[in-house]
Amino acid sequence: MTKHLDEAAPGFRVRLRHTHELSAEFRGQLVGFLSEAFAGDFDADDFDHALGGVHVLAVDASGGLLGHAAVVQRRVVLGDPTPHSRVLRAGYVEAVAVAARARRRGIGDSLMRSVDRIVDRSFDVGALAASEAGKPLYLRHDWSFWTGPLGVLSPTGPRLTPDEDGSVLVRVPSTTSPIELSAPLYCDWRPGAVW
Known part of the structure; x- marks a missing residue:
């Protein structure tokens, strides 16, 4: 992996890598790391969702993986989907995990x-689906709950996803025009968990 945009912190270093910079061997290690960090609640779709963007990696002095987050691009539609809806480029945050020992x-x-910098510099909005355990972390970093109804642009047309209400948080960069967090928000379709 090439070195760029690295940041040191006591006892570990944060590195940014695009998916294309990760070797097949490292991707295999990453799957194992994430499966262990999520106590087995991490499947092939979850891993696929974390690919194709920037990986934020926390590593120890020997290069051992201590933490991971990914930011991938998705499209979200603000308001009920129509030909004139506002479509936003979202930096969608996936697979945020820290090793139990760390x-x-x-x-x-x-x-x-690092995630916040990536979102603020590259996207119209940041979005993520948070676990109960993860919500305090995101709220500390000025992410906000999406309070409006959530939906997905499914292959059969737009449909609401009420089971996801209250689990999606967003970050709106200062360069983005104001967004009403109580409006409907629709994500693009994907296999597995859509949010």
């Missing part, structure tokens, strides 16, 4: 500082 050392905050 928790409570500031690694999650370091990952999110």
